[in-house]
Amino acid sequence: MGLVERRQRQKEEVRNSILTAAWEQVLSEGWTSLSIRKIADAIEYSVPVIYSHFASKDAILLEFTRQGFQRLIGQIKESALCEKEPAERLEGIAQTYWQFAFDNREYYQLMFGLGIPTCETANHIVEMRQFSEVITTTINQLIAGGPNADANVYLKFRTYWSILHGLVSIQMIDSTAATNKQSTAVLHDAVSGFVKSLIH
Amino acid sequence: MGLVERRQRQKEEVRNSILTAAWEQVLSEGWTSLSIRKIADAIEYSVPVIYSHFASKDAILLEFTRQGFQRLIGQIKESALCEKEPAERLEGIAQTYWQFAFDNREYYQLMFGLGIPTCETANHIVEMRQFSEVITTTINQLIAGGPNADANVYLKFRTYWSILHGLVSIQMIDSTAATNKQSTAVLHDAVSGFVKSLIH
DNA sequence: TTCGCTTTTATAACGGTGTTAACTTTTATA
């Protein structure tokens, strides 16, 4: 008798309905006004049911953070496969990162904006490490054999990521200021500058 | 009779006590757990008194944002005076910006972290425009007569600012990762790369 | 089928938040 299995499946369904209801609220009202009570209302269950699936509101946000990183790393790996040359790969990753941020503003804001993932929470997200790995590997390929072969790769990764994050968040702050074309030009400018500094 | 003046002075004192009480709370517990009620408790007044000085909690946060920009622009102008050469000036401003962010983590997080100042709120802060002006002017001095004299200065400003903000916020996310010396090295690296791209 | 046990779900409360309406006290003026 697949009784316990059916129950498991039903539980899973409720869990998913919680997440989709939460996501709809985030899309229509933003992260700040997301509330457990409104989720309960939307899925037509009482509040404590939510707490039998998630330990706290933060746990729900963490789940979305995880999802966000999963998406991001998926798209980045995909774009990394397209380019053979490390230099072009770094350019492609940058474009993908940028695209992700503005295709998924809510995700990006949760992942890096408010909340500010501390070292503890961020390190618990496996996908974050993958993100770091893909880029670090590419940088390594780029500088191997060059004049900067002895550079601290982790520091270089941080610089690269900083450039991306900085450009994205400044663009998000005043998104009316520059056109999309201008902004991607800035992105290209900054990244190519970084790449040049690595191989010269 | 300096009666109305005395009252004005007393009102001002209460206003200041609100801000200092709020600031103490922020220092000890962070922005998220700052509350009107706790402020009222600290200054030994009832809650509505606070609302006779500030229209809302956001108004209090806005006041601190203003203060933050005031400090930042003050320190930046000071450091800009030290250096005559535009290239070194940009280096100095970057160091000052970095220093400000980590000397005043709470300010920086309020100004750029949570909340994410939208274009509307940010533009109402006069000091923000000054910030933009000082840097834009310096960039202009740097590229005038060079091979990039026709570059879009505003875009270049955005790139510069993005580099700074990116480095600072990534450093804040995992502040245990790199030593201060390494981080300022990264800062120098990134900024000098930017400067080179402007004059070559 | 009915009893009892376990799982699931709901009600209601606790302590907290920002905000404001209504009331009281103090203060200064005519």
Add this chain to the structure above:
DNA sequence: TATAAAAGTTAACACCGTTATAAAAGCGAA
């Protein structure tokens, strides 16, 4: 001294996250 204005307080409203407690439902054994 009466009166109008200012200052301040109490208490409420409508929320929030979280949880203790009670009710309902589902299921196995008698």
